[in-house]
Amino acid sequence: GIEVPEAMGGAGATFFMSVLVVEELARVDASLAVLVDVQNTLVNNALLRWGTDDQKGRYLPKLASKWVGAYALSEAGSGSDAFALACRAVDKGDHYELTGRKLWITNAAEADLFIVMATIDPGKGYKGISSFLVVHDQEAVSHALSDPRREPVPSEPDPARRATRPRRSPAIRAAIGSAKGDAQ
Incomplete structure (x- = not known):
């Protein structure tokens, strides 16, 4: 800090x-x-x-x-192009539901908190994009190895080999107060 x-x-x-x-x-x-x-x-x-x-x-x-943070922007179809995000956030009244898959997230394996970029309203262009705070211990948050052919090595000595992982989620709940941006 x-x-x-x-x-x-x-x-x-x-x-x-x-x-x-x-x-x-x-x-x-x-x-x-x-x-x-x-x-x-x-x-x-x-x-x-x-x-x-x-x-x-x-x-x-x-x-x-004690916590590690991660920044989840990149996706398979858009890389780091924030204007082409496929990850969506839907307002459910008392929370947002995030769906999508993020790739190449530095610190993902160790992260306790993610800043996740998602589109709330694609019709608003960049003003329809917002960021959400997602705590790792939510049930819907999952991760995979950056190279699925590699077996997980819990004691991997090189953080660079274990720090960048894809994240996918069927649906993550984010509190209403988690949203930032003009789209809310």
Whole structure:
């Protein structure tokens, strides 16, 4: 939690300091640098900038200490093109239901919290896309190996070989307060 405020268990540093930490880690271990980069510059930073006060209070202390975060954007048919997302979010009144499959998610194997990008209203273009916070322990969240021909190796020593995994879900529930963006 490099940028996470000290009151929430983080270092209270700046985004620039996050970049310096990642750069220095990369000199020694590129895999660890990627994990720290995603955790701090994508997940924690997004929550700090756009999360609600409730989300910040609920998740940032955990992300600053024991949780790992992941950012789920890429899909098989669209890669990292956010405007071509197939993952959908349907408003069910008290929650959103997310359906779809995400690929190449850094930190997926270890992640406790995912920021998942999904389309609420395809007719609104980029304004119909939103992000959702999905806690890993939900029943519908599943993952597979990035290379299905490989057997799982729980003690894989190289985080780069185990950190990027596809995620698929028949339907994930996300709380109404999880949505961000103009589409809500």
